[in-house]
Amino acid sequence: MAVFDFELIDSSLDGQMLGENAGEQARLATMAPQLREAIARIGGYEVVETEAVREKARSHHLESCGNCALSFAKEVGAEIAVIGSVQKVSNLILNINAYAFDAETGRPIARGSADIRSNTEESWQRGIDYLWDNVLKKQFEAAR
Template sequence: MSILVRASALLLASLCLLGSAQAATRVVVFDFELFDTSGEAGPGGPKPEELRRLALISNDLRERLAKAGYDVVDTKPQQAAITDAQPFRNCNSCELEIARALGAQIEIIGLVQKVSNLILNINFQLRDAETGKVLRAGSVDIRNNTDEAWQRGISYLVRNRLLDPPLTGKAAP
């Protein structure tokens, strides 16, 4: 009889573990965009170093979210739709459909506004991909248009706006 009791207890414990295990929240982080109001923008769009910095902070954010326990969704399967829809700041939440097509539960869109070569601000919104409801948002002003300044800015946003206090409910990792 004790073998039956132990086997039942083991089965029950296994079922409890399976029931409590949940898949990580799927998040899509769209590449940050540059909105240049400095008067320095050329006809070809952002400068090469600014494009590189946009990719730098976008990838940094993805890495930080993955380390925090999120399942970061690859955007490549919807790259054509993303390119057609950008800039997202002008598309009236059209990226939500793309986020849903990628299987994301939440999305993050980001914008770097360049006021001058000295003053920039980095902004983000984390939204429910199903409803579009803003779950969290943040902004930080940075000084100097350098890799270091951009990286410090995204680090601050993640630590002090995005993940603190910890996200709960649908947006929890």
């Protein structure tokens, strides 16, 4: 399984006016590693390193690039591609999304979303924890 770095979709006025926020980027960088660790803990999946395709993946918007994540997953020897994003509507309204697909067929394996309120380290952590514990974990366990 290849778990790619999460992407920030910032449609907020704050983002348009101030540009990239270092705190958000730091929090964003923690999302994929946390998901990789959680997936590895349930067993039945081997999480592979994505470093070889990291720059290619970062140069695409993985949620809308025409299944390029599936190709990148196959390049690193993975059978499943996992992508994610944090959508920032404002500093009060954010949404964490994650999707897993069979790299060969594109068939969805797991998907989920968690709304969070406030743009803090604590709210992001609670959001990814909720998404894993209450949505994704059950789907990954069922798909093993």
